[in-house]
Amino acid sequence: MSEATFMDKAAELDAADELAERRKLFALDDGTVYLDGNSLGALPRHVPARLADVISREWGELRIRSWEESGWWTAPERIGDRIAPLVGAAPGRIVVGDSTSVNVFKAVVAAVRMVADDARDEIVVDATTFPTDGYIAESAARLTGRRLVPVSPTELPAALGPRTAAALINHVDFRTGRLHDLPSLTAAVHDAGALAVWDLCHSAGALPVGLDEHGVDLAVGCTYKYLNGGPGSPAYLYVAERHQARFDSPLPGWNSHADPFAMAAGYTAADGAPRGRVGTPDILSMLALESALDVWDGVRVAAVRAKSLALTDFFLECVEAYAPDGRVTSLTPRAHAERGSQVALSCAEAPAVMKALIERGVVGDLRRPDVLRFGFTPLYVGFADVERAARVLADVLAEVPAAPRD
Known part of the structure; x- marks a missing residue:
């Protein structure tokens, strides 16, 4: 033609x-054709006005009162519930905060801890993964006394077995754009008695994911690509409802305490998705993300x-x-x-x-x-x-x- x-x-x-x-x-x-939204999504036009209000009124006038009156404290779960339908999750299963790397670390270590079987001494990782996932998985393996087993996603089912504790897999390959089969690979991980951890950075906001439908155990993702949350906007952590009571974060911060303002010496984890919180939420970038998500309405x-x-x-x-x-x-x-x-x-x-x-x-x-x-x-x-x-x-x-x- x-x-x-x-x-x-x-x-x-x-x-x-x-x-x-x-x-x-x-x-x-x-004058520009912008084809880099898989690295940084474009700015929704209304976000600057919202962020200006957060800075001038919520921070500038209300100050400390905004944690309660402006809903700052509940933002990680509230925004998680807005992301949930975009990745096929019910409310109460996603918490927003920290970076993708930090959430990968939480998820992989928690998965090994939840399996709680010393005979399962291997963590399988996608060998073609974004480098950070590989670095974090290697560190998680050292921390938990496991061995890291890098394999290509096509070879993953054959690499699974009675020694597998968890598998960390990218939904979409960041170099090639190849989409991996989340339902069948999750099923293969479960058939081996292990837990599946998925990285959704290059799929959330671009295609259906179906976390609940396909029985994914844990998942992480960034928000600055197809979700248009802005540079360095906070990532998110998904914990399936069936695992929330046993989710044992390797980073138990005061924000995930059952009674955070008691300032108790001992740690008691909160119920539900807030177990994935660590420290004080990054409110400015978090509320910019919340506003950006309006384009999905x-x-x-x-x-x-x-x-x-x-x-x-x-x-x-x-x-x-x-x-x-x-x-x-x-x-x-x-x-x-x-x-x-x-x-x-x-x-x-x-x-x-x-x-x-x-x-x-x-x-x-x-x-x-x-x-x-x-x-x-x-x-x-x-x-x-x-x-x-x-x-x-x-x-x-x-x-x-x-x-x-x-």
Whole structure:
């Protein structure tokens, strides 16, 4: 098809898009195609006013009274309940706070403690995981006297057995955008008598997760990608209801005490999701996140997933039509059941290509040495954006000299 034909197709798809009006809720300029929401989501337009009120009135005027009068104290659970439907969880199972790394540590150590079987001396981890998860899992293994077993997700079922205490798995591979089969892998972990811990950083807000439906034990995720919570916005921890009474956090802080203001010398864990709290909540970033979540009001996750797949399908189609032969290869699976909400292209000249793309208003990101990564956030990315991004990519590839081939 010609460029004009692809532009016409993009216009038709945008006209039929039930989520198209959501773009107006974000601070985006027409001159930029923003395809890096899988690293940092765009700013919802109303958040600055809300944060200004938090600073000037709640902090500036009410001061300490805001812990009670403005609901600061209950924010971690309240915001957790707003995230819950986006990942398929009932209220009371998610608490917001700390970073993803800290929550991974809590979840993995708590999983080993809940299994409470010295014969289960292995922690299985996704070998392709985001590096921090691997670092944390290794530390958790040392702390609990377990051995770390890194395996690819495709090999995970075969690696499970009577020695497995827990498995830490990424729902979507951060490099390739490959979606791993959460229901079947969770079932395999349970069949082995272990607990499943899932990292949802690249899936929450982009596709259905089904934590309760699929019997996930523990899960963590960030909020600054598809949930648009802002740079460094707090992460969250999911603890299945059946495990909450036994959840034994390795970081028992005063905020998770059953009676935090008693300031008792001994620790007694709170009931439910608050067991996942540690120290004083980071209120400014937490309330910015709470406000950002307003953009999800009335949005069906199924519609988000349908648009995500349509966007990535169309991008791959346009790249295939526009890009010079042999310059880029998709690392992202074509099969919908195996694809998250990003497209990763292998390109020998990736650093120079991404630099040129950003200079021309197409913002993706680079994963060294040779991966061009493009994230498609259905709430604000349109099909015309997709066509333009592929067209500019083709222009850049035509201008950037090809690296010598062996």
